[in-house]
Amino acid sequence: MTRHFSHALVVGVGMIGGSVAAALRAHGMAKVISACGPGDDPQAALAAGLIDQVGALGDLVGQADVIVLACPPSAMDQVLNEIGQHRGKLRAGVVITDCASTKQSVIASAHRHLGTAISRFVPGHPIAGSEQRGPGAARAKLFQGARWVLCPQVQTATDAQQTWTEVLAQWGCRVQTMPADEHDALYAAVSHMPHAVAFALCSALARSDQSQAALVAAGAGLKDTTRIGASDAALWADIVMDNRLAVRSGIMQIIGQLQTQIDLLDAQDRQALQREFAQASAWRRQLQD
Amino acid sequence: MTRHFSHALVVGVGMIGGSVAAALRAHGMAKVISACGPGDDPQAALAAGLIDQVGALGDLVGQADVIVLACPPSAMDQVLNEIGQHRGKLRAGVVITDCASTKQSVIASAHRHLGTAISRFVPGHPIAGSEQRGPGAARAKLFQGARWVLCPQVQTATDAQQTWTEVLAQWGCRVQTMPADEHDALYAAVSHMPHAVAFALCSALARSDQSQAALVAAGAGLKDTTRIGASDAALWADIVMDNRLAVRSGIMQIIGQLQTQIDLLDAQDRQALQREFAQASAWRRQLQD
Numbered sequence: 001m002t003r004h005f006s007h008a009l010v011v012g013v014g015m016i017g018g019s020v021a022a023a024l025r026a027h028g029m030a031k032v033i034s035a036c037g038p039g040d041d042p043q044a045a046l047a048a049g050l051i052d053q054v055g056a057l058g059d060l061v062g063q064a065d066v067i068v069l070a071c072p073p074s075a076m077d078q079v080l081n082e083i084g085q086h087r088g089k090l091r092a093g094v095v096i097t098d099c100a101s102t103k104q105s106v107i108a109s110a111h112r113h114l115g116t117a118i119s120r121f122v123p124g125h126p127i128a129g130s131e132q133r134g135p136g137a138a139r140a141k142l143f144q145g146a147r148w149v150l151c152p153q154v155q156t157a158t159d160a161q162q163t164w165t166e167v168l169a170q171w172g173c174r175v176q177t178m179p180a181d182e183h184d185a186l187y188a189a190v191s192h193m194p195h196a197v198a199f200a201l202c203s204a205l206a207r208s209d210q211s212q213a214a215l216v217a218a219g220a221g222l223k224d225t226t227r228i229g230a231s232d233a234a235l236w237a238d239i240v241m242d243n244r245l246a247v248r249s250g251i252m253q254i255i256g257q258l259q260t261q262i263d264l265l266d267a268q269d270r271q272a273l274q275r276e277f278a279q280a281s282a283w284r285r286q287l288q289d
Numbered sequence: 290m291t292r293h294f295s296h297a298l299v300v301g302v303g304m305i306g307g308s309v310a311a312a313l314r315a316h317g318m319a320k321v322i323s324a325c326g327p328g329d330d331p332q333a334a335l336a337a338g339l340i341d342q343v344g345a346l347g348d349l350v351g352q353a354d355v356i357v358l359a360c361p362p363s364a365m366d367q368v369l370n371e372i373g374q375h376r377g378k379l380r381a382g383v384v385i386t387d388c389a390s391t392k393q394s395v396i397a398s399a400h401r402h403l404g405t406a407i408s409r410f411v412p413g414h415p416i417a418g419s420e421q422r423g424p425g426a427a428r429a430k431l432f433q434g435a436r437w438v439l440c441p442q443v444q445t446a447t448d449a450q451q452t453w454t455e456v457l458a459q460w461g462c463r464v465q466t467m468p469a470d471e472h473d474a475l476y477a478a479v480s481h482m483p484h485a486v487a488f489a490l491c492s493a494l495a496r497s498d499q500s501q502a503a504l505v506a507a508g509a510g511l512k513d514t515t516r517i518g519a520s521d522a523a524l525w526a527d528i529v530m531d532n533r534l535a536v537r538s539g540i541m542q543i544i545g546q547l548q549t550q551i552d553l554l555d556a557q558d559r560q561a562l563q564r565e566f567a568q569a570s571a572w573r574r575q576l577q578d
Contacts, residue, residue: 074559128508130509147506147508185498185499186499186503188499189494189502189503190499190503190506190507190508190510190511191508191511194490194510194511194515195510196547197490198514198569198573199550199566199569199570200543200550200569201482201483201486201546201569202569202572202573203568203569203572204482204545204546205478205482205572206571206572208478208539210474210475210477210478210479211572213475213478214475214478214479215572215575215576217475217476218479219479219480220419221479221516221517222479222480222483222576223576224516225483225486225514225516226483227510227513227514227578228510228513229569229570229572229573230570230573230574231566231570232570233563233564233567233569234563234567237559237560237562237563237566238559240550240554241554241557241559244554244557248551248555250497251547251550251551252551253493253496253497254489254490254547255544255548257488257489257490258485258540258543258544258547261485261489261529261540262537262540262541262544265529265530265533265536265537265540266537268530268533270363270526270527270530271526273526273529273530274522274523274526275522276492277520277522277525277526279492279495280487280489280490280492280495281491281518281520281521281522283494283504283518284487284516284519285519286504287504287511287512287515289512
């Protein structure tokens with residue numbers, strides 16, 4: 001049975017929010033899709049036919065029966081604050097959910113601002129996206145087959161979690177729940193830390209004597225290793241800063257490994273270097289491409 | 290006009306040497322292809338039909354009119370030493386070339402061991418391959434469209450360089466010449482350093498609390514960033530050790546960038562972090578995928 005909403009509100013219609021709107025539309029799940037958010041994205045999404053109307057958050061928040069927050073992490077606190085100020089207007093059965101890549105800080109903001117409406121909030125994180133950005137990169141099938149993590153709180157109403165879970169299942173997502181702190185440590189490892197490393201590698205190359213020649217000589221290895229280094233700088237500064245304790249610890253571990261390599265190069269200890277690389281390689285070969 | 294050899298000898302028939310044999314065969318360039326080298330690779334290459342015969346280097350070296358060294362960098366000095374000991378047997382017009390990822394050290398070995406036969410040596414580096422290994426990964430078209438760098442010496446005979454360049458052109462390679470020191474600095478940046486970083490990222494994850502969960506939760510970003518971390522540990526210990534001064538300097542630059550990230554996280558300076566990421570991202574977006 002398909003879930004139907006009378007009015008879906010998407011706050012922040014970049015690649016993720018735009019794809020949420022497109023997926024709602026493609027599955028015939030919402031009579032009206034409205035959007036608000038920073039910059040030109042809402043107008044671009046309207047022009048692209050992803051949404052039906054653009055408005056102010058305060059005007060739209062009372063009309064929606066599902067509110068999807070897909071704005072940058074740094075905007076989440078302000079958006080939740082504004083929703084909290086209008087919480088008297090919220091529809092009784094509304095589902096509020098978000099798409100932020102880190103969960104502890106947005107959950108803290110929700111607790112701070114939503115009052116009793118915290119029961120309608122289902123914290124979530126779609127494991128999808130790319131180095132592209134903006135509503136032009138939105139795709140209705142972006143989430144098909146993708147993991148979508150939910151971090152429900154003890155206050156989260158069962159029906160809210162159930163409704164959103166059914167929507168995601170109908171989009172073909174593999175829905176998974178986990179505690180927010182576990183989520184943040186895990187995604188520091190599998191996403192935030194790799195981004196930090198890719199950015200660092202690009203920065204080092206950009207500043208090196210080989211900066212221009214490397215662009216010409218680059219092969220598949222460099223391209224793969226740096227691909228996510230093309231990601232949106234503002235978004236990733238937000239994410240990494242938001243999850244800074246876990247990311248910091250991960251970066252320190254990488255620095256430790258690189259320092260080990262330096263030490264072994266200096267000692268000309270080829271055998272020990274091979275052992276280091278072999279351990280790395282054995283771990284990577286467990287990953288299915 | 291297709292180049293024809295009466296006897297091609299491939300020393301080391303892993304993925305690269307096996308692909309050289311396969312390309313020679315596919316273009317009908319050699320009447321006989323023989324191989325020698327470490328481990329089971331020659332027998333496996335024979336069984337796979339990549340080559341016609343297996344033998345000892347000392348027995349084969351005098352029969353060949355082209356000798357392609359595709360053994361690991363750490364074996365190059367020994368192989369060139371052995372060729373040097375048999376240099377009286379070498380055919381007059383023989384072309385000797387290699388496929389090592391670093392050029393200064395193999396050139397130094399060639400000068401040390403080949404005597405007057407140094408004129409027949411054309412140092413080379415195919416920019417091709419993958420994280421796979423062994424003759425089972427050999428493909429006749431591996432080099433089609435790929436760059437192949439040559440680092441000729443003042444002693445290199447024009448006809449030897451010309452012959453090998455024509456072969457590569459017929460395989461569809463984009464042949465490029467550059468000084469060996471420039472090559473080693475450039476490929477430290479575009480290949481060796483990214484491998485070091487990918488290995489370090491894999492090692493850090495393998496040793497972290499998220500080691501197992503990360504394998505399950507990994508998305509495209511982690512997979513791309515770590516792909517070359519699955520590469521052959523022995524080969525890459527060789528390469529990185531061989532080019533250690535340039536690689537060391539690159540790793541130090543990466544550590545510097547990661548340390549900058551840590552400092553900005555600690556200072557909670559989101560704007561400066563965004564500027565760092567933006568510089569990285571701007572550089573990466575100049576790379577065509």
